[in-house]
Amino acid sequence: MKLIVAIVRPERANEVLEALFRAEVRGLTVSRVRGHGGEVEPVETYRGTTVKMELHEKVRLEIGVSDHFVEPTVRAILDSARTGEVGDGKIFVLPVERVYRIRTGDTDEMAVTPPIPAAD
Amino acid sequence: MSALLVQAAPEVLSAPDTAWMLVATALVLLMTPALALFYGGLVRAKNALNTMMMSIAALGVVGLVWALVGYSLAFAPGPEWIGGMQHLFLRGVGLDAKGSIPQLLFMAYQGTFAIITAALISGAVAERMRFSAYILFIALWAVLVYAPVAHWVWGGGWLGRAGVLDYAGGTVVHVNAAAAALAVAMVLRPRRDYGRQALLPHNVPYVLLGAALLWFGWFGFNAGSALGANSAAVLAFVNTFLAPMATLVVWMGLDITRTGKATAVGAATGIVVGLVAVTPAAGFVSPASAIAIGALAAAPSYFAILWRARTSLDDALDVVAAHGVGGATGALLTGVFATVAWGGTDGLLAGSVGQLGKQLLGLAVVAVYSGAATFVLIKAVSAAMPLRSAVRAEATGLDITEHGEEAYTRGEGTVLVLPLTAAEPAPSLQSALEGSA
Numbered sequence: 001m002k003l004i005v006a007i008v009r010p011e012r013a014n015e016v017l018e019a020l021f022r023a024e025v026r027g028l029t030v031s032r033v034r035g036h037g038g039e040v041e042p043v044e045t046y047r048g049t050t051v052k053m054e055l056h057e058k059v060r061l062e063i064g065v066s067d068h069f070v071e072p073t074v075r076a077i078l079d080s081a082r083t084g085e086v087g088d089g090k091i092f093v094l095p096v097e098r099v100y101r102i103r104t105g106d107t108d109e110m111a112v113t114p115p116i117p118a119a120d
Numbered sequence: 121m122s123a124l125l126v127q128a129a130p131e132v133l134s135a136p137d138t139a140w141m142l143v144a145t146a147l148v149l150l151m152t153p154a155l156a157l158f159y160g161g162l163v164r165a166k167n168a169l170n171t172m173m174m175s176i177a178a179l180g181v182v183g184l185v186w187a188l189v190g191y192s193l194a195f196a197p198g199p200e201w202i203g204g205m206q207h208l209f210l211r212g213v214g215l216d217a218k219g220s221i222p223q224l225l226f227m228a229y230q231g232t233f234a235i236i237t238a239a240l241i242s243g244a245v246a247e248r249m250r251f252s253a254y255i256l257f258i259a260l261w262a263v264l265v266y267a268p269v270a271h272w273v274w275g276g277g278w279l280g281r282a283g284v285l286d287y288a289g290g291t292v293v294h295v296n297a298a299a300a301a302l303a304v305a306m307v308l309r310p311r312r313d314y315g316r317q318a319l320l321p322h323n324v325p326y327v328l329l330g331a332a333l334l335w336f337g338w339f340g341f342n343a344g345s346a347l348g349a350n351s352a353a354v355l356a357f358v359n360t361f362l363a364p365m366a367t368l369v370v371w372m373g374l375d376i377t378r379t380g381k382a383t384a385v386g387a388a389t390g391i392v393v394g395l396v397a398v399t400p401a402a403g404f405v406s407p408a409s410a411i412a413i414g415a416l417a418a419a420p421s422y423f424a425i426l427w428r429a430r431t432s433l434d435d436a437l438d439v440v441a442a443h444g445v446g447g448a449t450g451a452l453l454t455g456v457f458a459t460v461a462w463g464g465t466d467g468l469l470a471g472s473v474g475q476l477g478k479q480l481l482g483l484a485v486v487a488v489y490s491g492a493a494t495f496v497l498i499k500a501v502s503a504a505m506p507l508r509s510a511v512r513a514e515a516t517g518l519d520i521t522e523h524g525e526e527a528y529t530r531g532e533g534t535v536l537v538l539p540l541t542a543a544e545p546a547p548s549l550q551s552a553l554e555g556s557a
Contacts, residue, residue, distance in 0.1 A: 009515075034533055042524070044520070044524045044525055044534075045525070046525065048538075048539060050537040051535060052534065053534055054534065055533025
């Protein structure tokens, strides 16, 4: 099993979710985060104070998948999150030691993949 | 302010009338910041400031344009279709009596109407229009569309003479703004996310606060249209008190019947629709009729909003359904419920069919003129500058791209650029990254 962590633009988040659901990735966690990825920093002014915004709003997705789901999941995120400009985000694929499904106590592959995998 | 009242009033200054109209002017002025809250709460957080600024900016831009040009074109004596030029740049607008209040006060009071009418249109262009194009548009719109229409109905023009009843602006303000909103929304085309993602209100408490402050200000709008501290003002005040109550109750009933739940956004919308609907009738109908008008006005706007959301018309904040449909319902019902006994002319229920026809005429003329003139105007503005913000800007949100501010900034990750008073600036993340590269 792997844990896929993806940081994407908030304005692409809906496309990413759509793409993941189309790729039959059903279980995921989403959080709003702030981060820096080398993109242009917008300048904001509040009365006499001018600031550069170094941290940008991003959306972080965490998806636990079994090995054969890694490729389609990463592909779905890559295709849906890309705008081609600096700041599109990153995808990290991490090894996972154990996974438990709390409701059933299932472990590992059984906990991240539907019991009967898709026929193809 | 029916033309009748303006003409019949004695040209002698009255202290009580002046006192009330000073307060009423301030009340109506408050409606525009209230609209900013109402609209601002309905958009996404990334466009909250831009949407609110569209109302706030109208206070400055339209207010000035009104004082310099619009007032004269609307209210200076002139031909049937447009006012004269003698009050341009406030020439000859002094403390002399206009009715029973100083003309200067009358000018300011009318200015608050011009401001909010232009600001109402911003609901149709929310979340996608460039701010500079919007500013140019409303400045020209106030002169080319609002001023002539105000003249036709209130300034001694032909619709007023034809007997169209519009006590405080159901047609001049609301139908006018809604027809313009329809034209601009069609030219601007939908937001890029429209119909693909849920575009939800980011702050419903703002929407409720905005609706409440609109109601408060609307007492100045309708009761102030009596232009004095008199019994007509009391009638308009109480009708403005009662009608939205009826609309609110029916609206919540429709909500509960349809989904089982009364929504807060729905309640706020219901209040505004009730206020819009009673506006043309306020000084012409009995309080019982105002309740009927308020109750009857709920369903048309309610279902217009449901229907509009399924179309490709991205009138983002439903200006057409709330102000156009509500204003038209109110204008027609004025022709049904108005009576001589309550200060109007007899309508349908008092046995006169003709008044309903006059109301329909006023509605149709204003809607067609406003829609067509606005269409030409917005096309002209688009020839001078782009109307739409860039794809990227629309995705980022117009607060950052148009105003260089955020509504809800937490200050994390901000680096001070100016003013830098410390001897040595704190190292920024960017400079640290560059240093390590």
